[in-house]
Each structure stands twice: as structure tokens, then as C-alpha cells.
Amino acid sequence: MVAVHHRTVEVDGLTVFYREAGPADAPVLLLLHGYPTSSHMFRHLIPALAGPYRVIAPDHIGFGRSSAPSVEEFPYTFDALAEVTRRMLAVIDVDRYAIYVQDYGAPVGWRLALADPDAVVAVVSQNGNAYEEGFVPEFWAPIWAYGADPSAEHEARLRPALGREAVEWQYTHGVADFSLVDPDAWEHDLTLLARPGVDRAQLALFGDYATNRALYPAVHEWLRSRGVPVLAVWGRNDEIFAPAGAEAFRRDAPDAEILLLDGGHFLLETHLDDVAQAILAFRERVCGEYALPG
Incomplete structure (x- = not known):
């Protein structure tokens, strides 16, 4: 049995919850979750990777068990989420790490890399986008519209994304065998989404998403200039x-x-073993070449 610790740290008056497992001197893998979930999405992956890695999985502000201040108290932007994560890592004395990014975790991870290009030594992207080709137009159209004009009409088109049908769909679309997906996963997410004020926070992040597209050229340049190893393990039926x-x-990281x-x-709900094995094999291949600690 792997001991998984459930910890909190204070960052500028905010409480950041995170899960941690693995030896203190092992190379760090920072797991960055997406919408509408939290570090809960990594509940099975963490024990599978702990040992070869020191695994750290925080909840973004407004998600999971981290603080969820109102939109009047906290600027819900991807810049702000990344800055809290950067400061959290400083508090726990982590300054060099690989990242696993999924969905919202990707723009947070890219900002960490651009803020300190030497800190991020490898990238695992699991449906964590960095290219225009990744956007499925039908899904993203209402988000782009709301970002350009946060009118009541455009907000009304997005509000269903906060509800049960949409949250369940994120877990079940593209899945051949629904019985493999634990329904507790979406029930967990829905309970936390229902907290007072969280809807406004999520709408603010929808509105801010266009800033991530604007960041992509800088991310591509970072990949090219730093030559960091990249593993993209993807659910190929993803409709997001x-x-x-x-x-x-491969355009910017040819290898x-x-x-x-x-x-x-x-993908972790149905292909946990495949993803874990790919990450561990990836680590073995790049550890010596990129002088990862451990």
C-alpha cells in the first residue's frame, strides 16, 4: 500500500489542498487537473506513480478542497491560478519538476513553464491542449462567444456546462464501456460545483479561456528552445x-x-494502467538524458 498524504498550505490567505505521495528525494511530478474536477481525478494514478516519482497534485483555487473565494475576492483567471500554484510550490520548496497537464491544468502548466523556463523539465500532456488543432469547434464556439461578449444571452448558453448532464458527459463521451467509469467521480464534482459562488467563478474562467490561445506561440517557442521531453497520451475520442x-x-518537440x-x-477513468505504464516508461527513457534528479 502506498501512503498518500492529504495536505494543505496557506498562500496569501488562501488554502491550497494537495495530495502527495512518494519519497521526498524522488523527482517531482506535478499533476494539474482540469474542469470540472480536482486532484480527485488522480486518486488512482498517484499510488501507481509514487516511488519513481514524488507526486504532488494540488486543487486549483475554486476547485476541490482548496479555497473558493467569491469573484469579488479573487480574480478567476488562468494567470491567477498559475500564480497561486507557483507560490504554493515555493512554500513546499519545489523548484524543479515535470508536469502532467489535463484540460485546465495545461494553461496553468504552460504559465509555470513560461514564468520559470528552467523549472519544468518534462511534460506529460493528457488531453492538455497547446495548439489550435486541438479545439473541437462545436464545443468551443459558446466559450469563445462568451469571452468576446459576456452578455446574458451568451452566459445562458454556457450555464448548462455547470449542470449534471454536461458533467456526466465529460466522463462518458468517447468511452466504449460506461461501466468502467466510477459515477462517484462526477457526483464528487457536482457537489463541489454546487457551492455558493462557484458558478460565477467558473463562468469567469470560461470568459478568460481565450487568453490561453494567445499564449500558445510563447509555449511553442519554449518547447523548441528548451527541448523538454514531451509525452502526449490522449483519449482519441475526446470531443473537447x-x-x-x-x-x-511534434511540430515544436520533434521527439x-x-x-x-x-x-x-x-482517460484515467478507463485507461489508468496504460497511462501509468506510459509515464513510467517515459521517465526511464528521459531520466538520464535530461538529468532529472533521482
Whole structure:
């Protein structure tokens, strides 16, 4: 049995909850979750990777068990989420790490890399987008519209994304066998989404998402200039981020490893073993070449 610790740290008056496992002197893998979930999405992956890695999985502000201040008290932007994460890592004395990014975790991870290009030594992207090709137009159209004009009409088109049907869909679309997906996962997310004020926080992040597209050229330059190793392991049936987004990493990281699996957006629910094995094999290949600690 792997001991998984459930910890909190204070950052500028905010409480950041995180899960941690593995030896203190092992190379750090920072797991960055997406919408609408939290570090809960990594509940099975953490024990599978702990040992070869020191695994750290925080909840973003407004998600999971971290603080969820109102939109009047906290600026819900991806810049702000990344800054809290950066300061959290400083508090726990982590300054060099690999990142596993999924969905919202990707723009947070890219900002960490751009703020300190030497800190991020490897990238695992699991349906974590960095390219225009990754966007599925039908899914993203209402988000782009709301970002350009946060009118009541455009907000009304997005509000269903906060509800049960949409949250369940994120877990089940593209999945061949629904019985593999633990329904507790979406029930957990829905309970936390229902907290007072969280709807406004999530709408603010929807509105801010266009800033991530604007960041992509800088991310591509970071990949090219730093030559960090990249593993893109993707649910190829994802109707949010298409597999073309995984393949596109090879433009700026020519040696990127691309693994497309027969799953959807939350690939860990159905392909945990495949993902864990790919990450561990990736670590073995890049550890010596990129002088990762451990």
C-alpha cells in the first residue's frame, strides 16, 4: 500500500489542498487537473506513480478542497491560478519538476513553464491542449462567444456546462464501456460545483479561456528552445480536445511521444494502467538524458 498524504498550505490567505505521495528525494511530478474536477481525478494514478516519482497534485483555487473565494475576492483567471500554484510550490520548496497537464491544468502548466523556463523539465500532456488543432469547434464556439461578449444571452448558453448532464458527459463521451467509469467521480464534482459562488467563478474562467490561445506561440517557442521531453497520451475520442492537438506537439518537440488510446476526456477513468505504464516508461527513457534528479 502506498501512503498518500492529504495536505494543505496557506498562500496569501488562501488554502491550497494537495495530495502527495512518494519519497521526498524522488523527482517531482506535478499533476494539474482540469474542469470540472480536482486532484480527485488522480486518486488512482498517484499510488501507481509514487516511488519513481514524488507526486504532488494540488486543487486549483475554486476547485476541490482548496479555497473558493467569491469573484469579488479573487480574480478567476488562468494567470491567477498559475500564480497561486507557483507560490504554493515555493512554500513546499519545489523548484524543479515535470508536469502532467489535463484540460485546465495545461494553461496553468504552460504559465509555470513560461514564468520559470528552467523549472519544468518534462511534460506529460493528457488531453492538455497547446495548439489550435486541438479545439473541437462545436464545443468551443459558446466559450469563445462568451469571452468576446459576456452578455446574458451568451452566459445562458454556457450555464448548462455547470449542470449534471454536461458533467456526466465529460466522463462518458468517447468511452466504449460506461461501466468502467466510477459515477462517484462526477457526483464528487457536482457537489463541489454546487457551492455558493462557484458558478460565477467558473463562468469567469470560461470568459478568460481565450487568453490561453494567445499564449500558445510563447509555449511553442519554449518547447523548441528548451527541448523538454514531451509525452502526449490522449483519449482519441475526446470531443473537447481532438487528437490532432496531441499530434501537433511534434511540430515544436520533434521527439515527442504520442500515444492515442481508445478513450475520452477523462482517460484515467478507463485507461489508468496504460497511462501509468506510459509515464513510467517515459521517465526511464528521459531520466538520464535530461538529468532529472533521482
